[in-house]
Amino acid sequence: MTAIVLLALLCVSILGYFLNRQAATKLRANGTRLHSVPGYHGLYSLLSTIVPVVVLIVLWLIFQGPLIDRFTMSGLPAGSLDELDTGGRQLILAEIKSISRGRIFGNPEVWKVDAADRYVWMHAVAGWMLFGIVIVASLGIVGLARSRVAADFRARHGVERITSGLMLFCSTIAIFTTLGIIAALLFESIRFFERVPITEFFFGLNWEPQIPLREDQIAAEGAFGWIPVFLGTLVITVVALFLAVPVGLLSAIYLNEFAPSRLRAVAKPVLEVLAGVPTVVYGFFAILVVAPAIRSFGASLGIPVSPNTALAAGSVMGIMLIPFISSFTDDALSAVPKSLRDGALALGATRAETVLNVLFPAAIPGIVGGILLAISRAIGETMIVVMAAGLIASLTINPLDSVTTVTVQIVTLLIGDTSFDNPKTLAAFALGMMLFIVTLVINVFALRIVRKYREAYE
Amino acid sequence: MADATAGTDPNPKTGSTADLVRASLARRNRKQMILQVLGIGSISFAFLMLFILIASLVSSGYQAFTQTHITLEVFIDPEEVPLERLPRGGFDDVLEASLASVLEDADPNDRAAMRALGKLLSNGAQFKLRDRVVEDPDLIGQTVTMTVPVSDPYDQLNKGLIDRETPEQYRRLKNFEIAWFDQLMAMEAISKPLNTGLISNPDSRFPELAGLKGALIGSFWALFVCFVISFPLGIGAAIYLEEFAPKNKFSDFVEVNINNLAAVPSVVFGLLALAVFIGWFGLPRSAPFVGGMTLALMTMPTIIIATRAALKAVPPSIREAALGVGASKHQVVFGHVLPLAMPGILTGTIIGLAQALGETAPLLLIGMNAFITSAPSGPFDSATALPTQIFIWADSPERGFVSRTSAAILVLLGFLITMNAISIYLRNRFERSW
Structure with a gap:
């Protein structure tokens, strides 16, 4: 009709x-x-x-x-x-x-x-x-x-x-989208906090999102403290950054300063391919190749490794972030005025010294902005962790253990039944609000650093 | 500097600056070498990871592009399939009997053996036979030739994924089952044609029958809706911000908003869609239409940013010339600047759509991961999309789904590469440098 x-x-x-x-x-x-x-x-x-x-x-x-x-x-x-x-x-x-x-x-x-x-x-x-x-x-x-x-x-x-x-009107759609996100998250979160005290959510050390099936059931009371979930997110993010930051920085420095132009012409598109791979593919890669490899490596050393180890999800996320960090570093290094480079070289510095002692300090704000954006992406990344990380929230910082993340909990709570009137589904919106706020703060901060830095040299 | 170090130098004769520099040169060069080696190592690591990623997908996925079939002479016994009971009937018994008739050691009266024999064929075989008989009831009482998929364990046996050397109790197929299969092989009843079912079948619980048809059509509708919404809205917003917007607080606010939206985690968009589109507006769950709207909101910042860059690249002389001969601001933009910026805009749009095609998390939240065994007939039907189908298959316990998942990923990557190739072609072919 x-x-x-x-x-x-x-x-x-x-x-x-x-x-x-x-x-x-x-x-x-x-x-x-x-x-x-x-x-x-x-x-x-x-x-x-x-x-x-x-x-x-x-x-x-x-x-x-x-x-x-x-x-x-x-x-x-x-x-x-x-x-x-x-x-x-x-x-x-x-x-x-x-x-x-x-x-x-x-x-x-x-x-x-x-x-x-x-x-x-x-x-x-x-x-x-x-x-x-x-x-x-x-x-x-x-x-x-x-x-x-x-x-x-x-x-x-x-x-x-x-x-x-x-x-x-078209240009206000972006504002409406932001307002829509805030309204949806806030509205459902308030309904969540009507059922679960706000202090329990922020300071609780247990995360067991269950709802009692019967009135008198005690065992399945459920606990909604987000600290273990957030801790798990941080563990995976840290693992990812440990891999992505050095590899991304070093490859950007090499490509920018040392690589012959032919290698540069090949390497940049290859890194772009790495950036364009959908995250669901990385997730499958994590469970198909990386997790078994880490497990058998751990077994050969006699260390017990959980099948959903944070190391697998984190390292695959790190691979995903390599092109992200390297392209930000590349931009930041290229934006340093040529005069600084020429000056350093003219004083007799080697190219390595020019990069490390002159260009790199000058590019630090841009690089830090890029790393912050990478952190926000790692926190918000969903598919890799949904497929490769665990479901149970445990208060641990050992990357060999299985941890869960904010995004994993959002997805698992909302897959399947979704009636909007029980704390289990509403908890997902409360987590979503925290995720939105944390990433928003990091993004605003990072974008400001990047922009300020760009203006400083323009 | 040189004086200060000269005092501590044990050999004052070599204390000149040049000598000092020369002495430290080896160390400094070594440092440079180390930096270079580390850089090469990092790049090789990234390359290696990409290679392992592709290689593991190809090596586990290529098997799914073929499918083991068996060709049978089936006698449609009127006793098992009476005309008046159609479409019901003992089609599975008919197929088992025809298998038993060609195998030497299969006893038609041994119920257990016959059941094991039935498991050789895909579960879809009996339905295929049923459809054929229902279509042409005259076949009852005759012998027909059928080519049907074998079930997943035999498919894996034929592809060499089941090791015959494994002790029998750990193997998915027993010795007598392998013996049957070898007999059939010897009779040349087994073939391994290209697996067209991977594209033309909808999803199924049985790996040998599962295909991507529903996911492909679902993804098509979602992307179509996404394009129809985000392309005009994105271009409109970009033109306004780049060409018309006054420099004031409101324009700044819009810009900050767009930049932030581009960095909001995708799962948050899923929450927005779930609460607003499904919860408040009452749109259907699992529908590609809702998925497309969600993806449109995510793609729009990409399109806006690309369009603004393309508009900015058109030199001001074009605008001034048009204004100079009396065109209005709108005529300048829509008649001259926009057409010249179009290749850049299209490139950005295709890249944005390619990202949208691979996006999974928001689609999971709006229910596009349902198990649906028929292809959608429109954007409001329940459907899956390519990435969510990959997620479903990756979660399935059956062994056969591992290679299906890899194959589905290869199909998805194929689409992404095609889209990116088109955008690169457009960029090289039509983009001008001024």
């Missing part, structure tokens, strides 16, 4: 385009001097039809579903929803919906089948109403636009105003 509505709108607005253009052409043929060329008159009609009507359609579609659900539920016979909580009501609604799609399991009660029929009917009516409204509104606007065609009508200014408005 939506497709038909959109198609109808498109047809009407194109009709408006040609009507207006023709009218303007005729005016001009009669010898009148127009303010805007006929094409702009056409575009004016087209845009002033499409933009408001599309907004109307989108709003309609957003509100249609929930409203019809509400009407369906309020139209049920009296008494059928008594003594049901939100979950029970949702179940009944879901059953009615699945009956309306023709998927009937067992013998549903008659009132449910009736409700399903009414549900289908309301959808059909809503669809036709939308169709009618869109046709009337778009034809009305086309008529209005047609009546405005005149020699001194400033159609071009109108078109430019509309496109400016559209572009302004």
Whole structure:
């Protein structure tokens, strides 16, 4: 139905385009001097039809579903929803919906089948109403636009105003996205903190996200202290940086200062390939190759290594971060003014001394910014740890043990059932909020350092 | 400097600066050597890791591009498959009987042996036969020739992944089962054609039947939605910020926002989609449409940044010339600057879409990791995507899924390489240096 509505709108607005253009052409043929060329008159009609009507359609579609659900539920016979909580009501609604799609399991009660029929009917009516409204509104606007065609009508200014408005809207999407993220995380986190005390979340040393199945169950009370989870994230991040920072720095220094240009021409694209590999592939690499290798190496030394060792996830994450760090270092080194390099070389420093004692200190802010961004990526990286790290939160800093991370917990808590009213799923949003805040702070800080440093040399 | 050290020098005659420098030169050169060696070592390490990554994927994945099939003469016994009971019937018994008829030591009356024999064929074989018979009921009572996949353990045996030297109790196939397979090999009933099922089958619990069709179509719809949303919005935002935005607090705020969004962890976008699109707007779970919208939000910063760079690269003389002959600001941008910047914009867009294609975490949160055995017919159907399918298969316990996962990754990498190659081609072919 939506497709038909959109198609109808498109047809009407194109009709408006040609009507207006023709009218303007005729005016001009009669010898009148127009303010805007006929094409702009056409575009004016087209845009002033499409933009408001599309907004109307989108709003309609957003509100249609929930409203019809509400009407369906309020139209049920009296008494059928008594003594049901939100979950029970949702179940009944879901059953009615699945009956309306023709998927009937067992013998549903008659009132449910009736409700399903009414549900289908309301959808059909809503669809036709939308169709009618869109046709009337778009034809009305086309008529209005047609009546405005005149020699001194400033159609071009109108078109430019509309496109400016559209572009302004586009650029605010980023703000809306940020607001959406903050609103979603904050809203669900507040609901989480209504159920779990905020002090337990921030200072608790246990993370066992379970919910009691029965009221009187004591064993599965659940604990929601995020410290062990965050500690696990830090362990893996540190392992990753131990690998990525030296390798990334040294390869950038070598490529920037010593490598013959042919090696440089090969090495840079290869590093870019490493950066373009999807993280799910790295995750599989970790469980297929790296974890068994570390395990058997540990076994040959007689050290017990957990199958989900933080070392495997961390080192693969480190491999992922090598190109990230090396490209930031490369940029930072290249941004150091040539005069500093020339000065050092002219005083008789070797190239190594130039790099280590002159260029590197000058490039430090840029490199630190890059490393900070890498840290934020490592903290937020999901697939590698979901596949290769553990699920159980333990308070340890031994990288041979199995640890879990914030992102692993978010994913495991939200895979499978997601009703929004138990602490288990809401905990994922609280973790998500912490993740967002931590990475945001690091990013803002890092971007500021990088920008300031760039300005210092420009 | 030289004077200060000269005092401590035991041999004052060689105390000149040049001599001092010469004396330390070896040490300093050694330091440079060490730095170079470390640099080469680092780069080799990165190369080696990439090589191991690709090599391990290829070596475990190439086997999945072929699939062991068996060709059978099947007599469709009217007693097992009566016409009036279609589409039900003992199709598995019919297949087992036809296998037993060609194998020497298989006794049709030994129930246990017959069950073991049935396990030689893929679980999909009986359905394939059923579909054929339902389509043409006249086949009942006749003998047909069928080529069907064998089950996963035999497939692995044929590909040499099951070691015949392993003691029997540790092996997935017993001695008599291997003997059957060898008999069939000797009869040339076994073939190993290209595995078209990997692309043309939807997902399945059985490795030998599982394919990527649903994931490919799901990824296509998600990317399509992502492109349709993020491309116009991204270009609009970039043009506004680069060409029209006044220098004020609001523009700065938008810029800071875009830069930060580009660095927000992808899983957070998944949380946004789950809470807003699914929770508040009531959009369906597991739908590529929702996945595409989420990916669009993540791709938009990439497109905006690339578009702004491309717009900036168009020299101001073009703008001034157009303004000089009386074009309005909008006409300059849409008639001259934007078309000239288009190759750069497209390059950035393709790179952004390639990133979106490999993105997994947000899709997991909106449920695109469901087990779905049919391909989606539109963007609102439940579906998986290529990366989430890889995740599902990587999690599956069956041995056969290991090589399937590698093969799926190779398919994904193939798409990514193609997309990047297109963007490099566009850049080289159309981008001008002014």
